[in-house]
Amino acid sequence: MRIATWNVNSLKVRLPQVLQWLTEQEQAGTPIDALCLQELKLPDDKFPAAELAQVGYRGLYTGQKTYNGVAILARTASLPEPTDTLLNIPGFEDEQRRVVTATYGDLRLVCAYFPNGQSPESDKFVYKLKWLEALTAWLKDELTRHPRLALLGDFNIAPEDRDVHDPAKWEGQNLVSPPERAAFRGLLELGLADAFRRFEQPDKSFTWWDYRMLGFRRNAGLRIDHILLSPALADQCSACVIDRVPRTWEQPSDHTPVVATLAG
Numbered sequence: 001m002r003i004a005t006w007n008v009n010s011l012k013v014r015l016p017q018v019l020q021w022l023t024e025q026e027q028a029g030t031p032i033d034a035l036c037l038q039e040l041k042l043p044d045d046k047f048p049a050a051e052l053a054q055v056g057y058r059g060l061y062t063g064q065k066t067y068n069g070v071a072i073l074a075r076t077a078s079l080p081e082p083t084d085t086l087l088n089i090p091g092f093e094d095e096q097r098r099v100v101t102a103t104y105g106d107l108r109l110v111c112a113y114f115p116n117g118q119s120p121e122s123d124k125f126v127y128k129l130k131w132l133e134a135l136t137a138w139l140k141d142e143l144t145r146h147p148r149l150a151l152l153g154d155f156n157i158a159p160e161d162r163d164v165h166d167p168a169k170w171e172g173q174n175l176v177s178p179p180e181r182a183a184f185r186g187l188l189e190l191g192l193a194d195a196f197r198r199f200e201q202p203d204k205s206f207t208w209w210d211y212r213m214l215g216f217r218r219n220a221g222l223r224i225d226h227i228l229l230s231p232a233l234a235d236q237c238s239a240c241v242i243d244r245v246p247r248t249w250e251q252p253s254d255h256t257p258v259v260a261t262l263a264g
Contacts, residue, residue, distance in 0.1 A: 005152035007255035036111035040069030092134035108146035112153035163223035193234035
């Protein structure tokens with residue numbers, strides 16, 4: 001089984017690339033069983049369900065015009081209909097569409113688009129930390145009920161200096177600040193494992209590159225898109241990779257997919 005996350009930065013714009021990537025993975029014999037998308041940037045009535053169905057996927061989604069929006073695309077040939085679905089974080093009042101959760105068989109998937117935070121001095125940063133606190137408290141309970149749980153998404157947090165192209169330049173800034181990194185460690189302390197760091201990886205491995213100043217060409221990026229796995233799933237994880245290819249395509253997202261391979 002292969003599960004993936006990808007911030008597409010507008011599904012309307014990037015739909016051809018999503019369809020191409022899913023189709024190429026299928027043709028290569030390495031299909032994606034579940035793909036978590038972030039930043040759909042479209043309302044629910046514009047979700048491309050028919051186009052995705054043509055390549056073998058059903059979508060569970062919550063969107064809003066212009067901003068945010070998340071979806072889980074499940075491969076119909078390998079995953080059953082979703083059950084126990086949730087939108088956003090229970091008990092946390094939020095108009096922004098950032099979380100969609102569902103169970104497929106015995107697999108619990110949480111797709112999340114973490115707040116950006118803007119800057120440590122802003123109100124948006126305060127919101128980010130409160131959102132992270134609510135997410136962590138909710139996941140603690142989820143893990144007691146769903147031993148096979150994966151949290152996938154754009155976390156807007158680079159957990160360590162090795163996840164940053166220039167740590168000195170970024171020190172103390174949004175996405176790498178001590179409170180954000182502490183919140184990331186809080187998720188790990190629940191028992192979740194960073195799938196990517198379970199394996200030896202190339203230096204300078206990133207998932208996001210700024211469109212400006214030739215960020216991708218210079219590999220001036222950050223690793224802010226993650227797959228965290230419960231202990232039961234972490235034990236079954238045989239690989240986790242960053243697929244840089246879609247970032248090389250014409251008019252790409254500024255993010256690229258991350259894929260984890262699980263037994264079963």
